[in-house]
Amino acid sequence: TGIERIELHRVEVPLVRPFETSFGRETVREVLLVRVVTDAGEGWGECVAGRDPFYSGEYVAGAASVIERYLGPALLRRHTAAFEEHGHMTGVLIDDPSRSAGVWVDDREQHAAGADRRAAAAAGGAAASIASVPLAASVASTLAFVAGHRMAKAALEAAVLDAELRAQGRSMGEAFGAVREWVDCGVSVGIAPTVDELLDEVSGYVEQGYRRIKLKIKPGWDLIPVGAVREMLGRDAMLQVDANTAYTADDIPLLASLDAFELLLIEQPFAEEDLATHVRLAEACETPVCLDESILDVTTAVDAIDRGATSIVNIKPGRMGGYLEALRVHDACRALDVPVWCGGMLETGVGRAANVALAALPGFLLPGDTSASSRYFAEDLTEPFELGSGEHRGQLRVPDAPGTGVTVRDDLVRAWATAAPAVLT
Numbered sequence: 194t195g196i197e198r199i200e201l202h203r204v205e206v207p208l209v210r211p212f213e214t215s216f217g218r219e220t221v222r223e224v225l226l227v228r229v230v231t232d233a234g235e236g237w238g239e240c241v242a243g244r245d246p247f248y249s250g251e252y253v254a255g256a257a258s259v260i261e262r263y264l265g266p267a268l269l270r271r272h273t274a275a276f277e278e279h280g281h282m283t284g285v286l287i288d289d290p291s292r293s294a295g296v297w298v299d300d301r302e303q304h305a306a307g308a309d310r311r312a313a314a315a316a317g318g319a320a321a322s323i324a325s326v327p328l329a330a331s332v333a334s335t336l337a338f339v340a341g342h343r344m345a346k347a348a349l350e351a352a353v354l355d356a357e358l359r360a361q362g363r364s365m366g367e368a369f370g371a372v373r374e375w376v377d378c379g380v381s382v383g384i385a386p387t388v389d390e391l392l393d394e395v396s397g398y399v400e401q402g403y404r405r406i407k408l409k410i411k412p413g414w415d416l417i418p419v420g421a422v423r424e425m426l427g428r429d430a431m432l433q434v435d436a437n438t439a440y441t442a443d444d445i446p447l448l449a450s451l452d453a454f455e456l457l458l459i460e461q462p463f464a465e466e467d468l469a470t471h472v473r474l475a476e477a478c479e480t481p482v483c484l485d486e487s488i489l490d491v492t493t494a495v496d497a498i499d500r501g502a503t504s505i506v507n508i509k510p511g512r513m514g515g516y517l518e519a520l521r522v523h524d525a526c527r528a529l530d531v532p533v534w535c536g537g538m539l540e541t542g543v544g545r546a547a548n549v550a551l552a553a554l555p556g557f558l559l560p561g562d563t564s565a566s567s568r569y570f571a572e573d574l575t576e577p578f579e580l581g582s583g584e585h586r587g588q589l590r591v592p593d594a595p596g597t598g599v600t601v602r603d604d605l606v607r608a609w610a611t612a613a614p615a616v617l618t
């Protein structure tokens with residue numbers, strides 16, 4: 194079985210309102226979508242990287258480049274008979290235009306070790322279902338020769354996973370081990386021009402039924418807006434903040450004073466690599482510290498928890514190299530009694546569908562940023578995700594059709610494309 198074709202589609206989707214964080218202000222979501230054709234059928238994956246390398250070091254053009262130059266060729270060769278004809282050299286042909294011949298890298302030991310270690314770690318929990326998707330489960334080890342680029346890798350793995358599960362007639366929810374059909378939804382609220390405008394926006398979301406409010410903060414926009422929202426919502430509403438690494442150790446006293454607002458958590462106040470300062474804040478305040486940017490895989494998740502740098506984890510499959518690693522992080526956190534929730538990256542329905550399926554796992558104990566499509570887009574690239582009503586107020590339904598369960602509207606992908614798709618075969 195093999196991967197026969199990879200298409201990279203770059204589209205621009207306007208946002209219904211500007212989204213401002215401590216690292217920038219977006220009015221359009223530029224997104225890279227991956228379509229793969231395997232001998233079992235086709236699948237779509239969404240790369241969560243933003244247009245610019247501001248949330249993380251990855252960005253749309255960089256992800257497209259690393260896929261065209263390294264990751265795509267590896268997948269196309271690794272899974273074709275022609276590739277295996279070199280016998281022991283289960284390596285990767287690096288197509289380097291500057292060099293006439295490709296370079297073979299013998300990676301059997303490295304991949305085998307990596308795969309064994311991961312399989313052992315995954316043996317216990319939801320990740321066990323990985324065994325039933327051999328093609329998707331082999332993607333990470335095939336791509337391991339490239340350092341980093343987790344969002345690019347995740348998009349490819351997600352597309353292969355979608356194709357494989359559609360061929361098996363299984364939904365992602367079923368394959369992941371979902372335990373519920375509806376997931377509680379929270380909403381991420383950007384930095385606003387004034388506190389009044391913030392309160393208006395938050396009121397609207399509460400009206401729509403969102404079960405949790407998350408406010409973006411940064412130095413100079415924190416205590417006052419958070420206090421005003423807490424005042425408006427009352428003390429029982431679920432409220433949290435996300436700083437996207439904007440603070441330093443000098444701000445520990447200020448951040449500790451957020452205890453007054455009885456928040457669910459403080460998300461990623463300090464730099465991605467700075468676990469030590471997160472530990473110091475955790476020791477200085479009651480409000481739980483939650484990490485986002487810092488958590489790249491099972492290893493970094495368990496290390497951050499062991500150090501006391503985080504007591505709640507924001508799981509984002511794109512940041513972790515894919516949904517299969519996200520399952521492992523879920524399992525590891527569950528074994529350590531650490532609640533997790535599903536983060537968001539302004540995904541279209543492609544990524545949103547897979548995130549909702551992931552959020553249905555037992556360890557996802559807090560509402561995630563899996564908001565309705567209308568939070569970001571007037572029109573979605575797939576069927577829109579809409580909040581339920583009545584007993585399902587503030588919830589999204591987990592798709593139960595095969596794969597992601599949604600259908601990508603080719604007409605919109607074409608209409609919103611910023612360039613002709615790149616095709617690798």
Ligand SMILES: CC(=O)N[C@@H](Cc1ccc2ccccc2c1)C(=O)O
Pocket residue numbers: 212214219222241242243244248381435437485536537538539562
């Ligand atoms: C919903 C939410 O707050 N997401 C990210 C921040 C974020 C914000 C804006 C983005 C724009 C393009 C790509 C990624 C982005 C990520 C977070 O949890 O930290």
Ligand SMILES: [Mg+2]
Pocket residue numbers: 435437460461485486507536
């Ligand atoms: Mg965050």
